[in-house]
Amino acid sequence: MQVFAASFSWGDDPLARALAPPPNESDEERTARMNVEIEAKRISDKIDEELQRQEKVKKKEPRPVKILLLGQSESGKSTTLKNFQLMNSPKAFRSERASWRAVIHLNVVRSIRLILDAMTEAQADPEGSSSGYPRLTTEHLMLKMQLSPLVQVEEALARKLVPSGTAAFDAARFSQDDKVYYTNSVRSREVAVNSQFAWKGIFSRFVASTRQSFESDASGPGWENMDDTGRVICACREDMIRLWNDATIQALLHAQHLKLEDMPGFFLDSLDRVASPKYVPTDDDILRARLKTLGVTEYRFMIKDKTLTAALREWRIYDVGGHRSSRAAWAPFFDDMDAILFLAPISAFNQTLEEDPNVNRLEDSILLWKSIIANPLLAETSIVLFLNKVDIFKAKLEAGVKLSRYIVSYGNRPNDYESTSNYLRRKFGQVLRDHSPQPRYFYFHFTTVTDTKTTSTILRDVQDTVVLKSLQKSNLIE
Numbered sequence: 213m214q215v216f217a218a219s220f221s222w223g224d225d226p227l228a229r230a231l232a233p234p235p236n237e238s239d240e241e242r243t244a245r246m247n248v249e250i251e252a253k254r255i256s257d258k259i260d261e262e263l264q265r266q267e268k269v270k271k272k273e274p275r276p277v278k279i280l281l282l283g284q285s286e287s288g289k290s291t292t293l294k295n296f297q298l299m300n301s302p303k304a305f306r307s308e309r310a311s312w313r314a315v316i317h318l319n320v321v322r323s324i325r326l327i328l329d330a331m332t333e334a335q336a337d338p339e340g341s342s343s344g345y346p347r348l349t350t351e352h353l354m355l356k357m358q359l360s361p362l363v364q365v366e367e368a369l370a371r372k373l374v375p376s377g378t379a380a381f382d383a384a385r386f387s388q389d390d391k392v393y394y395t396n397s398v399r400s401r402e403v404a405v406n407s408q409f410a411w412k413g414i415f416s417r418f419v420a421s422t423r424q425s426f427e428s429d430a431s432g433p434g435w436e437n438m439d440d441t442g443r444v445i446c447a448c449r450e451d452m453i454r455l456w457n458d459a460t461i462q463a464l465l466h467a468q469h470l471k472l473e474d475m476p477g478f479f480l481d482s483l484d485r486v487a488s489p490k491y492v493p494t495d496d497d498i499l500r501a502r503l504k505t506l507g508v509t510e511y512r513f514m515i516k517d518k519t520l521t522a523a524l525r526e527w528r529i530y531d532v533g534g535h536r537s538s539r540a541a542w543a544p545f546f547d548d549m550d551a552i553l554f555l556a557p558i559s560a561f562n563q564t565l566e567e568d569p570n571v572n573r574l575e576d577s578i579l580l581w582k583s584i585i586a587n588p589l590l591a592e593t594s595i596v597l598f599l600n601k602v603d604i605f606k607a608k609l610e611a612g613v614k615l616s617r618y619i620v621s622y623g624n625r626p627n628d629y630e631s632t633s634n635y636l637r638r639k640f641g642q643v644l645r646d647h648s649p650q651p652r653y654f655y656f657h658f659t660t661v662t663d664t665k666t667t668s669t670i671l672r673d674v675q676d677t678v679v680l681k682s683l684q685k686s687n688l689i690e
Protein backbone atom coordinates (compact mmCIF):
# COMPACT_ATOMS: atom_id res chain seq x y z
CA MET A 213 0.00 0.00 0.00
CA GLN A 214 2.80 2.37 0.93
CA VAL A 215 4.78 1.47 -2.20
CA PHE A 216 1.75 2.29 -4.42
CA ALA A 217 1.12 5.65 -2.70
CA ALA A 218 4.72 6.61 -3.15
CA SER A 219 4.78 5.84 -6.90
CA PHE A 220 1.54 7.76 -7.82
CA SER A 221 0.97 11.54 -7.70
CA TRP A 222 -1.76 13.72 -9.26
CA GLY A 223 0.92 15.65 -11.16
CA ASP A 224 1.92 12.42 -12.85
CA ASP A 225 -1.29 11.96 -14.91
CA PRO A 226 -0.79 9.04 -17.36
CA LEU A 227 -3.26 10.61 -19.79
CA ALA A 228 -1.49 14.00 -19.80
CA ARG A 229 1.79 12.15 -20.19
CA ALA A 230 0.50 10.21 -23.19
CA LEU A 231 -0.83 13.36 -24.89
CA ALA A 232 2.20 15.57 -24.18
CA PRO A 233 4.43 16.40 -27.18
CA PRO A 234 7.66 14.41 -27.37
CA PRO A 235 10.36 16.14 -25.31
CA ASN A 236 12.81 16.75 -28.20
CA GLU A 237 10.33 17.64 -30.98
CA SER A 238 11.69 19.57 -34.01
CA ASP A 239 9.82 22.59 -35.50
CA GLU A 240 8.72 20.52 -38.50
CA GLU A 241 7.44 17.69 -36.34
CA ARG A 242 5.60 20.23 -34.22
CA THR A 243 3.85 21.78 -37.26
CA ALA A 244 2.86 18.33 -38.56
CA ARG A 245 1.52 17.33 -35.16
CA MET A 246 -0.49 20.55 -34.83
CA ASN A 247 -1.99 20.04 -38.30
CA VAL A 248 -3.10 16.54 -37.37
CA GLU A 249 -4.63 17.86 -34.16
CA ILE A 250 -6.49 20.67 -36.01
CA GLU A 251 -7.89 18.15 -38.51
CA ALA A 252 -8.94 15.78 -35.72
CA LYS A 253 -10.75 18.65 -33.93
CA ARG A 254 -12.49 19.66 -37.17
CA ILE A 255 -13.80 16.12 -37.66
CA SER A 256 -14.86 15.85 -34.04
CA ASP A 257 -16.75 19.20 -34.20
CA LYS A 258 -18.54 18.02 -37.35
CA ILE A 259 -19.65 14.85 -35.63
CA ASP A 260 -20.96 16.88 -32.66
CA GLU A 261 -22.84 19.20 -35.03
CA GLU A 262 -24.46 16.25 -36.84
CA LEU A 263 -25.52 14.68 -33.54
CA GLN A 264 -27.11 17.97 -32.46
CA ARG A 265 -28.91 18.28 -35.80
CA GLN A 266 -30.29 14.74 -35.49
CA GLU A 267 -31.45 15.49 -31.97
CA LYS A 268 -33.36 18.56 -33.20
CA VAL A 269 -35.03 16.61 -36.05
CA LYS A 270 -36.06 13.93 -33.57
CA LYS A 271 -37.68 16.54 -31.34
CA LYS A 272 -39.57 18.03 -34.30
CA GLU A 273 -40.85 14.66 -35.63
CA PRO A 274 -44.50 14.44 -34.58
CA ARG A 275 -45.33 11.84 -31.98
CA PRO A 276 -47.56 9.03 -33.26
CA VAL A 277 -51.31 9.22 -32.61
CA LYS A 278 -52.60 6.11 -30.85
CA ILE A 279 -56.19 4.91 -30.98
CA LEU A 280 -57.59 1.91 -29.13
CA LEU A 281 -60.72 0.07 -30.33
CA LEU A 282 -62.83 -1.32 -27.49
CA GLY A 283 -66.18 -3.07 -27.14
CA GLN A 284 -67.66 -6.51 -26.47
CA SER A 285 -67.13 -9.46 -28.84
CA GLU A 286 -68.86 -9.01 -32.23
CA SER A 287 -69.26 -5.26 -31.64
CA GLY A 288 -67.41 -4.41 -34.88
CA LYS A 289 -63.87 -3.50 -33.71
CA SER A 290 -62.01 -5.53 -36.34
CA THR A 291 -64.47 -4.29 -38.99
CA THR A 292 -63.64 -0.70 -38.00
CA LEU A 293 -59.95 -1.52 -38.27
CA LYS A 294 -60.60 -2.87 -41.79
CA ASN A 295 -62.21 0.50 -42.65
CA PHE A 296 -59.08 2.33 -41.46
CA GLN A 297 -56.97 0.01 -43.63
CA LEU A 298 -59.19 0.43 -46.66
CA MET A 299 -59.05 4.24 -46.30
CA ASN A 300 -55.35 4.58 -45.66
CA SER A 301 -53.65 1.64 -47.41
CA PRO A 302 -56.18 0.29 -49.94
CA LYS A 303 -53.54 -1.55 -51.98
CA ALA A 304 -52.27 -3.56 -49.02
CA PHE A 305 -55.87 -4.21 -47.91
CA ARG A 306 -56.82 -5.60 -51.31
CA SER A 307 -53.65 -7.67 -51.60
CA GLU A 308 -55.01 -9.80 -48.74
CA ARG A 309 -58.10 -10.92 -50.64
CA ALA A 310 -56.93 -14.54 -50.99
CA SER A 311 -56.65 -14.83 -47.21
CA TRP A 312 -60.11 -13.35 -46.75
CA ARG A 313 -61.55 -15.80 -49.29
CA ALA A 314 -60.45 -18.61 -46.96
CA VAL A 315 -62.17 -16.88 -44.02
CA ILE A 316 -65.37 -16.39 -46.04
CA HIS A 317 -65.29 -20.07 -47.01
CA LEU A 318 -64.89 -20.89 -43.33
CA ASN A 319 -67.93 -18.69 -42.57
CA VAL A 320 -69.94 -20.52 -45.28
CA VAL A 321 -69.10 -24.01 -44.06
CA ARG A 322 -69.87 -22.98 -40.48
CA SER A 323 -73.39 -21.91 -41.53
CA ILE A 324 -73.85 -25.18 -43.45
CA ARG A 325 -72.63 -27.22 -40.48
CA LEU A 326 -75.20 -25.51 -38.28
CA ILE A 327 -77.91 -26.61 -40.73
CA LEU A 328 -76.52 -30.17 -40.79
CA ASP A 329 -76.53 -30.20 -36.96
CA ALA A 330 -80.15 -29.02 -36.98
CA MET A 331 -80.99 -31.87 -39.38
CA THR A 332 -79.27 -34.39 -37.10
CA GLU A 333 -81.44 -33.14 -34.24
CA ALA A 334 -84.57 -33.57 -36.39
CA GLN A 335 -83.49 -37.11 -37.37
CA ALA A 336 -83.53 -38.03 -33.68
CA ASP A 337 -87.30 -37.47 -33.81
CA PRO A 338 -88.25 -38.63 -37.35
CA GLU A 339 -91.99 -38.27 -36.87
CA GLY A 340 -91.63 -34.79 -35.39
CA SER A 341 -94.16 -35.86 -32.80
CA SER A 342 -92.41 -34.57 -29.65
CA SER A 343 -90.33 -31.75 -31.11
CA GLY A 344 -92.73 -30.31 -33.68
CA TYR A 345 -89.92 -30.31 -36.28
CA PRO A 346 -90.90 -30.85 -39.94
CA ARG A 347 -90.22 -34.33 -41.38
CA LEU A 348 -87.11 -34.79 -43.47
CA THR A 349 -87.38 -36.78 -46.72
CA THR A 350 -84.82 -39.19 -48.24
CA GLU A 351 -83.85 -36.38 -50.58
CA HIS A 352 -82.90 -34.22 -47.57
CA LEU A 353 -80.87 -37.03 -46.09
CA MET A 354 -79.09 -37.55 -49.44
CA LEU A 355 -78.22 -33.85 -49.51
CA LYS A 356 -76.96 -34.09 -45.96
CA MET A 357 -74.71 -36.97 -46.88
CA GLN A 358 -73.39 -35.23 -49.98
CA LEU A 359 -72.53 -32.17 -47.93
CA SER A 360 -70.83 -34.08 -45.13
CA PRO A 361 -67.27 -33.49 -46.57
CA LEU A 362 -67.77 -29.82 -45.65
CA VAL A 363 -67.37 -30.72 -41.98
CA GLN A 364 -63.81 -31.87 -42.74
CA VAL A 365 -63.27 -28.72 -44.80
CA GLU A 366 -64.21 -26.62 -41.78
CA GLU A 367 -61.71 -28.51 -39.68
CA ALA A 368 -59.00 -28.26 -42.33
CA LEU A 369 -59.50 -24.50 -42.75
CA ALA A 370 -59.60 -23.99 -39.00
CA ARG A 371 -56.41 -25.98 -38.54
CA LYS A 372 -54.72 -23.91 -41.24
CA LEU A 373 -55.71 -20.70 -39.51
CA VAL A 374 -54.98 -21.89 -35.99
CA PRO A 375 -52.34 -24.62 -36.11
CA SER A 376 -52.17 -26.39 -32.78
CA GLY A 377 -48.81 -26.21 -31.06
CA THR A 378 -47.89 -22.75 -32.36
CA ALA A 379 -46.67 -20.41 -29.68
CA ALA A 380 -49.32 -17.93 -30.74
CA PHE A 381 -52.11 -20.35 -30.07
CA ASP A 382 -53.66 -19.99 -26.66
CA ALA A 383 -55.16 -23.42 -26.03
CA ALA A 384 -56.29 -22.49 -22.54
CA ARG A 385 -59.11 -20.42 -23.93
CA PHE A 386 -60.62 -23.16 -26.05
CA SER A 387 -62.37 -26.39 -25.69
CA GLN A 388 -60.82 -28.96 -28.02
CA ASP A 389 -64.04 -29.97 -29.64
CA ASP A 390 -63.50 -32.40 -32.53
CA LYS A 391 -59.80 -31.48 -32.35
CA VAL A 392 -60.62 -28.10 -33.86
CA TYR A 393 -60.33 -25.00 -31.79
CA TYR A 394 -63.60 -23.34 -31.16
CA THR A 395 -64.96 -21.12 -28.46
CA ASN A 396 -67.03 -23.00 -25.92
CA SER A 397 -70.68 -23.40 -26.85
CA VAL A 398 -71.14 -26.20 -29.38
CA ARG A 399 -73.93 -24.58 -31.36
CA SER A 400 -72.12 -21.29 -31.84
CA ARG A 401 -68.62 -22.74 -31.81
CA GLU A 402 -66.44 -20.36 -33.71
CA VAL A 403 -62.84 -20.30 -34.86
CA ALA A 404 -60.70 -17.58 -33.33
CA VAL A 405 -57.25 -16.55 -34.42
CA ASN A 406 -54.53 -15.01 -32.32
CA SER A 407 -53.37 -11.80 -33.97
CA GLN A 408 -49.75 -12.54 -33.02
CA PHE A 409 -49.92 -15.42 -35.47
CA ALA A 410 -49.43 -14.26 -39.07
CA TRP A 411 -52.35 -16.24 -40.44
CA LYS A 412 -52.48 -14.21 -43.63
CA GLY A 413 -49.00 -15.53 -44.44
CA ILE A 414 -50.39 -19.07 -44.77
CA PHE A 415 -52.11 -18.08 -47.96
CA SER A 416 -49.18 -16.09 -49.33
CA ARG A 417 -48.01 -18.91 -51.63
CA PHE A 418 -51.47 -18.98 -53.10
CA VAL A 419 -51.54 -15.19 -53.34
CA ALA A 420 -48.17 -15.13 -55.06
CA SER A 421 -49.28 -17.58 -57.74
CA THR A 422 -52.52 -15.75 -58.34
CA ARG A 423 -51.47 -12.19 -57.53
CA GLN A 424 -52.42 -10.76 -60.87
CA SER A 425 -55.90 -12.15 -60.95
CA PHE A 426 -56.52 -11.11 -57.35
CA GLU A 427 -55.26 -7.60 -57.90
CA SER A 428 -57.18 -6.97 -61.07
CA ASP A 429 -60.88 -6.90 -60.38
CA ALA A 430 -61.68 -8.69 -63.62
CA SER A 431 -61.83 -12.33 -62.60
CA GLY A 432 -60.66 -14.71 -59.94
CA PRO A 433 -57.85 -17.20 -59.94
CA GLY A 434 -59.83 -20.10 -61.35
CA TRP A 435 -60.12 -23.75 -60.51
CA GLU A 436 -56.55 -24.74 -61.39
CA ASN A 437 -55.12 -22.42 -58.69
CA MET A 438 -57.52 -23.45 -55.98
CA ASP A 439 -56.47 -25.42 -52.92
CA ASP A 440 -58.29 -28.62 -51.88
CA THR A 441 -60.66 -26.92 -49.46
CA GLY A 442 -61.68 -24.41 -52.13
CA ARG A 443 -62.35 -27.25 -54.59
CA VAL A 444 -64.65 -29.10 -52.18
CA ILE A 445 -66.61 -25.91 -51.49
CA CYS A 446 -67.05 -25.22 -55.21
CA ALA A 447 -68.06 -28.84 -55.83
CA CYS A 448 -70.75 -28.54 -53.15
CA ARG A 449 -72.11 -25.23 -54.43
CA GLU A 450 -75.31 -26.49 -56.07
CA ASP A 451 -76.15 -28.76 -53.12
CA MET A 452 -75.57 -25.93 -50.62
CA ILE A 453 -77.86 -23.63 -52.62
CA ARG A 454 -80.54 -26.34 -52.77
CA LEU A 455 -80.28 -26.97 -49.03
CA TRP A 456 -80.47 -23.29 -48.06
CA ASN A 457 -83.45 -22.60 -50.38
CA ASP A 458 -85.43 -25.67 -49.30
CA ALA A 459 -88.73 -24.77 -47.61
CA THR A 460 -88.60 -27.73 -45.16
CA ILE A 461 -85.08 -26.78 -44.07
CA GLN A 462 -86.17 -23.17 -43.60
CA ALA A 463 -89.10 -24.39 -41.47
CA LEU A 464 -86.75 -26.56 -39.44
CA LEU A 465 -84.38 -23.64 -38.78
CA HIS A 466 -87.34 -21.51 -37.80
CA ALA A 467 -88.59 -24.21 -35.41
CA GLN A 468 -85.14 -24.34 -33.81
CA HIS A 469 -84.93 -20.50 -33.58
CA LEU A 470 -81.77 -20.61 -35.65
CA LYS A 471 -81.49 -17.32 -37.54
CA LEU A 472 -78.37 -17.81 -39.63
CA GLU A 473 -78.96 -14.55 -41.51
CA ASP A 474 -78.57 -12.64 -38.23
CA MET A 475 -75.25 -14.29 -37.41
CA PRO A 476 -71.94 -12.66 -38.26
CA GLY A 477 -70.27 -13.99 -41.38
CA PHE A 478 -73.51 -14.87 -43.19
CA PHE A 479 -72.90 -15.56 -46.90
CA LEU A 480 -75.54 -18.20 -47.75
CA ASP A 481 -77.53 -15.70 -49.84
CA SER A 482 -74.43 -15.20 -52.02
CA LEU A 483 -73.43 -18.86 -52.49
CA ASP A 484 -73.66 -18.60 -56.26
CA ARG A 485 -70.82 -16.09 -56.16
CA VAL A 486 -68.69 -17.02 -53.13
CA ALA A 487 -68.59 -20.75 -53.93
CA SER A 488 -67.63 -20.25 -57.55
CA PRO A 489 -64.10 -21.14 -58.74
CA LYS A 490 -63.38 -17.59 -59.87
CA TYR A 491 -64.54 -15.94 -56.66
CA VAL A 492 -62.59 -12.88 -55.54
CA PRO A 493 -63.94 -11.23 -52.36
CA THR A 494 -65.13 -7.65 -52.81
CA ASP A 495 -64.34 -4.95 -50.24
CA ASP A 496 -67.86 -5.43 -48.85
CA ASP A 497 -67.36 -9.19 -48.52
CA ILE A 498 -64.13 -8.63 -46.57
CA LEU A 499 -65.92 -6.27 -44.21
CA ARG A 500 -68.67 -8.82 -43.63
CA ALA A 501 -66.27 -11.74 -43.11
CA ARG A 502 -66.07 -12.82 -39.49
CA LEU A 503 -62.92 -13.92 -37.71
CA LYS A 504 -62.86 -13.55 -33.97
CA THR A 505 -59.81 -11.72 -32.51
CA LEU A 506 -57.51 -13.02 -29.82
CA GLY A 507 -54.61 -10.86 -28.68
CA VAL A 508 -53.89 -7.42 -30.09
CA THR A 509 -53.52 -6.30 -33.70
CA GLU A 510 -51.60 -3.09 -34.41
CA TYR A 511 -52.05 -1.22 -37.68
CA ARG A 512 -49.77 1.73 -38.57
CA PHE A 513 -50.17 4.33 -41.28
CA MET A 514 -48.99 7.85 -42.09
CA ILE A 515 -51.26 10.81 -42.82
CA LYS A 516 -50.86 14.55 -43.04
CA ASP A 517 -52.07 16.52 -40.04
CA LYS A 518 -54.91 18.92 -40.65
CA THR A 519 -52.78 21.66 -39.08
CA LEU A 520 -50.89 24.61 -40.47
CA THR A 521 -47.69 22.58 -40.40
CA ALA A 522 -49.36 19.71 -42.32
CA ALA A 523 -46.74 17.41 -40.85
CA LEU A 524 -46.75 13.75 -41.86
CA ARG A 525 -47.72 11.90 -38.71
CA GLU A 526 -47.83 8.20 -37.89
CA TRP A 527 -51.10 6.73 -36.60
CA ARG A 528 -51.36 3.47 -34.73
CA ILE A 529 -54.67 1.70 -34.32
CA TYR A 530 -54.97 -1.14 -31.80
CA ASP A 531 -57.66 -3.83 -32.15
CA VAL A 532 -58.21 -6.18 -29.21
CA GLY A 533 -60.39 -9.24 -28.55
CA GLY A 534 -63.73 -8.34 -26.93
CA HIS A 535 -64.55 -11.77 -25.46
CA ARG A 536 -64.74 -11.59 -21.67
CA SER A 537 -61.62 -13.76 -21.33
CA SER A 538 -59.67 -11.30 -23.51
CA ARG A 539 -60.60 -8.11 -21.64
CA ALA A 540 -57.79 -8.38 -19.06
CA ALA A 541 -55.37 -7.68 -21.93
CA TRP A 542 -56.86 -4.19 -22.47
CA ALA A 543 -55.51 -2.40 -19.39
CA PRO A 544 -51.79 -2.20 -20.36
CA PHE A 545 -52.82 0.01 -23.31
CA PHE A 546 -54.79 2.55 -21.29
CA ASP A 547 -52.13 5.03 -20.21
CA ASP A 548 -50.76 5.74 -23.66
CA MET A 549 -53.77 6.35 -25.92
CA ASP A 550 -54.88 9.61 -27.55
CA ALA A 551 -58.41 8.36 -28.15
CA ILE A 552 -60.63 5.35 -27.63
CA LEU A 553 -63.26 4.25 -30.12
CA PHE A 554 -65.84 2.34 -28.10
CA LEU A 555 -68.26 0.19 -30.11
CA ALA A 556 -71.65 -0.76 -28.70
CA PRO A 557 -73.80 -2.89 -31.05
CA ILE A 558 -77.30 -1.55 -30.31
CA SER A 559 -78.86 -4.32 -32.42
CA ALA A 560 -77.88 -6.78 -29.67
CA PHE A 561 -80.67 -5.61 -27.34
CA ASN A 562 -82.48 -8.96 -27.73
CA GLN A 563 -79.39 -11.18 -27.52
CA THR A 564 -77.36 -12.64 -24.68
CA LEU A 565 -73.61 -13.06 -24.36
CA GLU A 566 -72.04 -16.19 -25.79
CA GLU A 567 -69.80 -16.24 -22.68
CA ASP A 568 -72.78 -16.05 -20.30
CA PRO A 569 -76.29 -16.70 -21.64
CA ASN A 570 -77.74 -14.97 -18.56
CA VAL A 571 -76.36 -11.57 -19.53
CA ASN A 572 -78.08 -9.35 -22.06
CA ARG A 573 -75.58 -8.02 -24.63
CA LEU A 574 -76.77 -4.42 -24.43
CA GLU A 575 -76.50 -4.51 -20.65
CA ASP A 576 -72.93 -5.85 -20.99
CA SER A 577 -72.11 -2.98 -23.39
CA ILE A 578 -73.45 -0.37 -20.93
CA LEU A 579 -71.50 -1.88 -18.01
CA LEU A 580 -68.35 -2.01 -20.11
CA TRP A 581 -68.87 1.60 -21.22
CA LYS A 582 -69.31 2.61 -17.59
CA SER A 583 -66.06 0.91 -16.54
CA ILE A 584 -64.13 2.63 -19.36
CA ILE A 585 -65.67 6.04 -18.62
CA ALA A 586 -64.98 5.74 -14.88
CA ASN A 587 -61.39 4.49 -15.28
CA PRO A 588 -59.06 7.14 -13.78
CA LEU A 589 -56.25 6.10 -16.16
CA LEU A 590 -58.44 7.26 -19.06
CA ALA A 591 -59.64 10.52 -17.47
CA GLU A 592 -57.68 12.61 -20.02
CA THR A 593 -58.39 10.37 -23.03
CA SER A 594 -60.99 11.37 -25.64
CA ILE A 595 -63.61 8.67 -25.98
CA VAL A 596 -65.81 8.32 -29.06
CA LEU A 597 -68.88 6.09 -28.92
CA PHE A 598 -70.04 4.18 -32.00
CA LEU A 599 -73.62 3.01 -31.53
CA ASN A 600 -73.08 0.30 -34.13
CA LYS A 601 -75.06 -2.20 -36.24
CA VAL A 602 -77.79 0.34 -36.93
CA ASP A 603 -78.81 -1.61 -40.07
CA ILE A 604 -79.61 -4.75 -38.03
CA PHE A 605 -81.21 -2.63 -35.29
CA LYS A 606 -83.58 -1.03 -37.82
CA ALA A 607 -84.38 -4.42 -39.41
CA LYS A 608 -85.31 -5.83 -36.00
CA LEU A 609 -87.60 -2.89 -35.21
CA GLU A 610 -89.23 -3.21 -38.62
CA ALA A 611 -89.76 -6.94 -38.02
CA GLY A 612 -91.73 -5.97 -34.89
CA VAL A 613 -89.17 -6.84 -32.20
CA LYS A 614 -90.01 -4.62 -29.23
CA LEU A 615 -87.21 -2.83 -27.39
CA SER A 616 -89.32 -2.62 -24.22
CA ARG A 617 -89.56 -6.42 -24.05
CA TYR A 618 -85.83 -6.58 -23.31
CA ILE A 619 -85.17 -3.08 -21.90
CA VAL A 620 -88.07 -2.82 -19.51
CA SER A 621 -87.25 0.79 -18.56
CA TYR A 622 -88.19 1.82 -22.11
CA GLY A 623 -91.83 1.41 -21.02
CA ASN A 624 -94.54 2.08 -23.59
CA ARG A 625 -92.69 4.64 -25.69
CA PRO A 626 -93.06 4.18 -29.47
CA ASN A 627 -90.99 1.40 -31.04
CA ASP A 628 -89.82 3.47 -34.02
CA TYR A 629 -86.16 4.07 -34.87
CA GLU A 630 -86.18 7.76 -33.92
CA SER A 631 -87.46 7.21 -30.36
CA THR A 632 -85.56 4.00 -29.59
CA SER A 633 -82.19 5.22 -30.90
CA ASN A 634 -82.52 8.54 -29.03
CA TYR A 635 -83.35 6.69 -25.85
CA LEU A 636 -80.24 4.49 -26.12
CA ARG A 637 -78.02 7.47 -26.98
CA ARG A 638 -79.31 9.31 -23.89
CA LYS A 639 -78.59 6.25 -21.70
CA PHE A 640 -74.95 6.10 -22.81
CA GLY A 641 -74.65 9.90 -22.44
CA GLN A 642 -76.04 9.74 -18.92
CA VAL A 643 -73.46 7.12 -17.91
CA LEU A 644 -70.74 9.41 -19.25
CA ARG A 645 -72.04 12.40 -17.27
CA ASP A 646 -72.54 10.39 -14.07
CA HIS A 647 -69.30 8.40 -14.04
CA SER A 648 -66.57 10.39 -15.77
CA PRO A 649 -63.92 11.47 -13.21
CA GLN A 650 -63.96 14.92 -14.84
CA PRO A 651 -66.33 16.58 -17.33
CA ARG A 652 -65.72 15.36 -20.87
CA TYR A 653 -67.37 15.90 -24.23
CA PHE A 654 -69.79 13.19 -25.40
CA TYR A 655 -68.71 12.24 -28.93
CA PHE A 656 -71.04 9.71 -30.50
CA HIS A 657 -72.01 8.40 -33.94
CA PHE A 658 -74.71 6.02 -35.10
CA THR A 659 -72.82 3.61 -37.35
CA THR A 660 -73.05 0.62 -39.66
CA VAL A 661 -69.37 -0.12 -39.97
CA THR A 662 -69.92 -2.69 -42.74
CA ASP A 663 -70.90 0.30 -44.91
CA THR A 664 -67.52 1.64 -46.02
CA LYS A 665 -68.86 4.86 -47.52
CA THR A 666 -70.58 6.30 -44.45
CA THR A 667 -67.94 4.86 -42.13
CA SER A 668 -65.08 6.56 -43.97
CA THR A 669 -66.80 9.94 -43.50
CA ILE A 670 -67.21 9.27 -39.78
CA LEU A 671 -63.64 8.04 -39.36
CA ARG A 672 -62.30 11.08 -41.21
CA ASP A 673 -64.29 13.23 -38.80
CA VAL A 674 -62.75 11.33 -35.88
CA GLN A 675 -59.29 11.73 -37.44
CA ASP A 676 -59.73 15.45 -38.13
CA THR A 677 -61.54 16.75 -35.09
CA VAL A 678 -61.57 14.60 -31.99
CA VAL A 679 -57.99 13.43 -32.16
CA LEU A 680 -56.77 16.85 -33.23
CA LYS A 681 -58.38 18.36 -30.15
CA SER A 682 -56.71 15.78 -27.96
CA LEU A 683 -53.34 16.57 -29.53
CA GLN A 684 -53.86 20.28 -29.00
CA LYS A 685 -54.78 19.68 -25.39
CA SER A 686 -51.57 17.80 -24.76
CA ASN A 687 -49.61 20.54 -26.62
CA LEU A 688 -48.43 18.16 -29.30
CA ILE A 689 -49.53 20.63 -31.95
CA GLU A 690 -48.63 24.29 -31.76
Ligand SMILES: Nc1nc2c(ncn2[C@@H]2O[C@H](COP(=O)(O)OP(=O)(O)OP(=O)(O)O)[C@@H](O)[C@H]2O)c(=O)[nH]1
Binds near residue numbers: 477499603659661662
Ligand atom coordinates in the same frame (compact mmCIF):
# COMPACT_ATOMS: atom_id res chain seq x y z
N1 LIG B 1 -74.77 -5.90 -40.53
C1 LIG B 1 -73.73 -5.44 -39.83
N2 LIG B 1 -72.74 -6.29 -39.50
C2 LIG B 1 -71.70 -5.78 -38.79
C3 LIG B 1 -71.62 -4.43 -38.41
N3 LIG B 1 -70.47 -4.26 -37.73
C4 LIG B 1 -69.84 -5.44 -37.70
N4 LIG B 1 -70.59 -6.37 -38.36
C5 LIG B 1 -70.29 -7.79 -38.56
O1 LIG B 1 -70.28 -8.38 -37.27
C6 LIG B 1 -69.28 -9.38 -37.21
C7 LIG B 1 -68.39 -9.13 -36.00
O2 LIG B 1 -67.62 -7.98 -36.20
P1 LIG B 1 -66.09 -7.92 -35.75
O3 LIG B 1 -65.55 -6.62 -36.28
O4 LIG B 1 -65.40 -9.17 -36.11
O5 LIG B 1 -66.29 -7.84 -34.17
P2 LIG B 1 -65.17 -7.64 -33.05
O6 LIG B 1 -65.65 -6.55 -32.16
O7 LIG B 1 -63.82 -7.48 -33.67
O8 LIG B 1 -65.27 -9.03 -32.27
P3 LIG B 1 -64.12 -9.81 -31.43
O9 LIG B 1 -62.93 -9.94 -32.32
O10 LIG B 1 -64.76 -11.12 -31.08
O11 LIG B 1 -63.86 -8.97 -30.23
C8 LIG B 1 -68.53 -9.35 -38.54
O12 LIG B 1 -69.00 -10.40 -39.35
C9 LIG B 1 -68.90 -8.02 -39.15
O13 LIG B 1 -68.94 -8.06 -40.54
C10 LIG B 1 -72.70 -3.55 -38.77
O14 LIG B 1 -72.73 -2.36 -38.45
N5 LIG B 1 -73.74 -4.14 -39.46
Ligand SMILES: [Mg+2]
Binds near residue numbers: 505532534
Ligand atom coordinates in the same frame (compact mmCIF):
# COMPACT_ATOMS: atom_id res chain seq x y z
MG1 LIG C 1 -62.14 -8.62 -33.65
